[in-house]
Structure formats: structure tokens, C-alpha cells
């Protein structure tokens with residue numbers, strides 16, 4: 001897969017003292033959905049805004065399709081669309097005018113058919129003649145997406161696209177993002193809803209205090225750092241674990257009926273069939289069996305904690 005975005009040693013300091021980005025290196029592949037995660041103030045918006053030319057970074061370089069974004073501002077700016085975190089909209093204009101105007105800003109000739117299709121896709125068509133100030137917060141966010149798509153960008157940045165929208169709209173937006181991605185648009189998003197990253201992304205970066213502390217494929221990350229738990233409920237209580245079963249290191253609950261076996265997905269590979277056979281051979285009858293796997297959320301919290309502890313230690 002080719003690389004569409006190369007970020008090399010980018011640093012940004014606000015007011016000469018606050019280092020919002022500290023030597024960021026990152027490469028984004030064509031056609032992927034990439035999620036940037038991190039706590040408030042980590043530098044996510046600063047990074048996205050630097051790439052889109054909204055924030056001036058201090059040093060390092062950013063290239064889109066191998067073109068430097070400062071030297072080739074006009075060309076590279078045309079390729080990107082951004083849905084900013086803050087809602088800046090022309091409140092007294094209609095949705096239709098807003099979106100068509102945005103397209104014009106990028107030097108694209110009018111294409112009413114395209115704009116119509118975007119508004120329909122985002123379920124905004126019946127609101128096209130409403131003024132922006134008449135829309136709800138979630139609908140305004142959809143208008144921001146329509147504006148970002150107005151000039152048919154190849155790379156779309158979504159800075160917390162589903163902040164403060166309801167669950168249903170969030171799912172609609174996920175579908176819009178997936179569809180765009182299927183059409184070949186590379187997507188970079190930030191989110192505080194980790195289930196959003198889990199649902200959408202191919203790769204994930206975690207940023208903390210202006211530094212990228214981890215970049216990995218989502219699946220690998222979940223496998224590498226995830227725990228899996230198998231919970232077995234027995235028909236009858238047992239007194240103790242027989243020697244044959246000791247290798248599974250079961251935890252027994254107070255009722256002496258529930259056995260829990262946890263293992264790390266990358267390090268161990270428990271053969272579940274063998275385990276169930278061993279239980280049966282020991283004369284134990286199973287009532288129920290459940291499995292549970294750690295979410296990206298749990299992994300994220302663990303990593304940020306570890307990173308902060310490391311900072312304290314150094």
C-alpha cells in the first residue's frame with residue numbers, strides 16, 4: 001500500500017512554552033482508516049490542524065502524496081477535507097448555500113448533483129433550505145461533514161466527528177465513514193469513544209503529552225495486550241482443584257461453582273477443547289460457559305497509565 005501522508009519530526013509549541021507536539025513521526029497508508037486516540041490536551045487537534053494547514057507548526061515536515069504541504073500548499077490543501085472539532089458555521093446561510101460555497105473555496109466548479117448526493121447520503125436533503133441556526137447540534141455536525149466532502153477530498157480528517165451526537169446518529173456516521181472508505185477515501189479520525197475506533201479503524205495511534213506512544217494495527221494491539229477470560233459454571237460445587245486441573249490455574253468463587261481461567265492472548269494459547277475434556281474426565285458437569293475479551297478501551301487506559309508511571313519514574 002502506498003503512503004499518502006508522511007509526518008516527519010513535527011514539533012509545535014504554543015506561546016513559546018507549551019509543547020503541544022513533540023517530534024511526531026507518522027505515516028498514513030492509502031485507503032486506511034486511522035484512529036488517533038489520547039486524553040484531552042494530548043495534541044490530537046493540533047496535529048490534524050497542522051496537516052490541514054490551519055495551525056503553523058514550528059519544525060519538521062509534512063508531505064501529502066510526497067508534496068511538502070508548505071511549499072505546495074494549494075495542491076495539497078485540495079486533497080484534504082477536514083471536519084473540525086469546533087463548530088464554525090455561517091449560521092444565517094442555508095445548508096445548500098453553505099455546502100456549495102465550501103466547494104467553491106477549493107476552486108472546484110459547481111456540481112449540484114454531487115452536492116445533492118452528499119446531502120442525501122447524510123440525511124440532510126430535506127433540510128437543505130433551512131438556516132444552519134435552525135438545526136440541532138447533531139445535524140450541524142453532519143453539515144460539517146457535508147462541507148468537508150464538498151470538494152471530493154481524497155483524505156478526510158474527522159476531529160471527534162461524533163462528539164455529542166446520539167447513538168443512532170453515531171451509527172449512521174459510522175456507515176457514512178465506511179462507505180467513503182470503500183470508495184477509496186483515506187480516513188484519519190480522533191475520538192474519545194473507543195468503541196468508535198474499535199468499530200472503524202485499521203490502525204490506531206495513542207498520543208499523550210504531544211508524543212506518540214504507540215502505533216499498531218488494531219487487531220494486533222488487541223491481541224498483544226488483550227486478556228481473555230473463560231468462566232465456567234459447574235452443576236455442583238467442588239472442594240478443591242484436582243492435580244490434573246492445576247495447570248489451568250483456575251480461580252474459584254465463593255460458591256465453589258464458578259471457575260475462571262484468564263490468559264494473555266499473545267503469550268498463551270489455551271486449548272479450550274482440551275480444557276473441557278479435562279474437566280469432564282475429572283467428573284465435573286458444566287452448567288454454563290462464558291468468554292470475555294478485553295476491549296480497546298481497557299488497553300488504552302492501561303497504556304496511558306503505564307506511560308504516566310514511566311514519566312514519574314524518570
Ligand SMILES: Nc1ncnc2c1ncn2[C@@H]1O[C@H](COP(=O)(O)OP(=O)(O)OP(=O)(O)O)[C@@H](O)[C@H]1O
Pocket residue numbers: 014015018020038039040041042043044045046047085
Ligand atoms: N490556540 C492555542 N493556543 C494555546 N494553546 C493551545 C491552543 N490550542 C491548543 N493548545 C494547547 O495545546 C495542547 C494540545 O491541545 P489539542 O487541542 O491539540 O489537544 P487534543 O488532543 O485535541 O484535546 P481534546 O481531546 O480535548 O480535543 C493543550 O495543552 C492545549 O491547551
Ligand SMILES: [Mg+2]
Pocket residue numbers: 044045046085159
Ligand atoms: Mg481536540
